[in-house]
Amino acid sequence: MKAYQIQAGTGIAGLKRVERVSRALEAGEIRVRVSAAALNYRDLSFAKGQFYNPPGYPLVPLVDGCGDVVAVGPAVTRFKEGDRVITSYYPRWIDGALSSAKTAVSFGAQIDGTLTEELVANEDGFVLAPNSLDAIAAATLPCAGVTAWNALFVAGAVKPGASVLLLGTGGVSLWALQLAKAAGLFTIVTSSQDEKLERVRSLGADATINYRTTPEWQDEVLRLTGGVDVVVEVGGEGTLARSLKAAGAGGTIVVIGRVSGGGGVSIEPGALIGGAKRLVGMTAGSRAMLEQLVRFVDVNKITPTVDRVFSFDEAPSAYEYLEGGRHFGKVAVDVRA
Ligand SMILES: NC(=O)c1ccc[n+]([C@@H]2O[C@H](COP(=O)([O-])OP(=O)(O)OC[C@H]3O[C@@H](n4cnc5c(N)ncnc54)[C@H](OP(=O)(O)O)[C@@H]3O)[C@@H](O)[C@H]2O)c1
Incomplete structure (x- = not known):
């Protein structure tokens, strides 16, 4: 074989x-x-x-x-x-x-x-x-799908109508976009390329930001929402500090990946304390989460x-x-x- x-x-x-x-x-x-x-x-x-x-x-x-x-x-x-x-x-x-x-x-x-x-x-x-x-x-489904599911619905514990920030247009982020839209959430997606942003808008993204031409993208997120409820943080070294700022009071930054680098990040305690923000690490998901995702995909006809x-x-x-x-x-x- x-x-x-x-x-x-x-x-x-x-x-x-x-x-x-x-x-x-x-x-x-x-x-x-x-x-x-x-x-x-x-x-x-x-x-x-x-x-x-x-x-x-x-x-x-x-x-x-x-x-x-x-x-x-x-x-x-x-x-x-x-x-x-x-x-x-x-x-x-x-x-x-x-x-x-x-x-x-x-x-x-x-x-x-x-x-x-x-x-x-x-x-x-x-x-x-x-x-x-x-x-x-x-x-x-097994990696990017279940990771997006866990990030939004388990680690991120999103509520109906919540706002979520998705970084880049890789596998996890696009899965998260499609799940978030099916769940009725407000979505902001960043990308390095305008043509990819056009494509995420056709998938239902409510707002988009080019993180190359808008390097202080967290300011735009704050302008749009006053701070999101959940950040699906796949960036790591180059994005984590900004993601912290982009989250609103009581918001959750779900730390998943490091596509921009895996080095250390300096975070001031006050960035978490004042807004009572949660910084949560997570990895993939359980078989039970995958089974929930399978049902959600079938019910909502997500491709x-x-x-x-x-x-x-x-x-x-x-x-x-x-x-x-x-x-x-x-x-x-x-x-x-
Ligand atoms: N914790 C876990 O269990 C778990 C599970 C799955 C994945 N991960 C991790 O999550 C990360 C993403 O995985 P993936 O499979 O989705 O990767 P991927 O499909 O390779 O996604 C790469 C995308 O990341 C975006 N990106 C690169 N640099 C960026 C930056 N500075 N800011 C914002 N976006 C940036 C780019 O989007 P644009 O081209 O649009 O700019 C690129 O296309 C990886 O680090 C992976 O290891 C972790």
């Missing part, structure tokens, strides 16, 4: 095509014929050796995937042959609050991921795919924004395309093509 493998820190050039032998199923395991996979910033970080807790050996990369169950092992109770499933980011985080044990393992980082024709793993690490989406679109789909042979080009930053939303791989 065809697959790719990569060892953390070897760069995109370290992504190698391999042939693997199918193994017998153990108790609780299912065999999934993967149809589609999708890339995330974390997969680039893994390739570059910037991801936490990587193993010292090559594994199959990517966490996002959708496929069909082709066999079930002994004692499997949740799935049957023919079910269409998607991966759950942390196979051991089923529900409730996270713990280091629940988040110790994720697909494509500590165990084999989805850039393969066939994935064998415990049934705990999967949920049924949304009925309303094709395999490529469904493959984008995630997939920018470009690469064939299996072109997977290294998909990494390079994501690294180039020209994408708008998700970058995917059609494993069958």
Whole structure:
């Protein structure tokens, strides 16, 4: 069976095509014929050796995937042959609050991921795919989708009519935009490019700001809203201090990523104290959150924004395309093509 493998820190050039032998199923395991996979910033970080807790050996990369169950092992109770499933980011985080044990393992980082024709793993690490989406679109739920869900509705605890600030037009931010609009929230989106801002307006963004031509974008956010209720903070070093200012009294800054850099940020205690703002870190989501997202997607007929789909042979080009930053939303791989 065809697959790719990569060892953390070897760069995109370290992504190698391999042939693997199918193994017998153990108790609780299912065999999934993967149809589609999708890339995330974390997969680039893994390739570059910037991801936490990587193993010292090559594994199959990517966490996002959708496929069909082709066999079930002994004692499997949740799935049957023919079910269409998607991966759950942390196979051991089923529900409730996270713990280091629940988040110790994720697909494509500590165990084999989805850039393969066939994935064998415990049934705990999967949920049924949304009925309303094709395999490529469904493959984008496990990382960016559930992260956006957690950021808005769990960590951010948005209320009806709340305002949210979304930074850039990457996978997490566009997922958050589409979920926020379906939930009736007021959305502000930033981007480095006006043409991308035009596209987010067509997806329903209520206000847009070019963060290159308006470097003090937090002032514009304050002018528009008086301070947002939730910031989906994917920027890190270059944006966090401004995001803090952009949040209103009682607002929550959900700290998710570091696309502008992972270095230290100087924050004055007063920036949080006076407005009683909350700075909350979070990571992906539980399987229960993913199941809620699947229901929400089906009910609201949300089609995630997939920018470009690469064939299996072109997977290294998909990494390079994501690294180039020209994408708008998700970058995917059609494993069958
Ligand atoms: N905590 C978690 O569990 C979790 C889960 C998923 C992702 N993440 C993290 O969240 C971040 C985003 O992930 P992703 O997969 O959505 O990445 P992505 O799809 O690669 O998004 C990259 C986008 O970020 C935007 N960007 C770059 N520099 C920016 C800046 N200074 N200010 C505002 N936007 C900027 C750009 O948007 P424009 O081109 O429009 O300017 C770029 O297209 C990454 O750091 C990732 O590791 C964390």
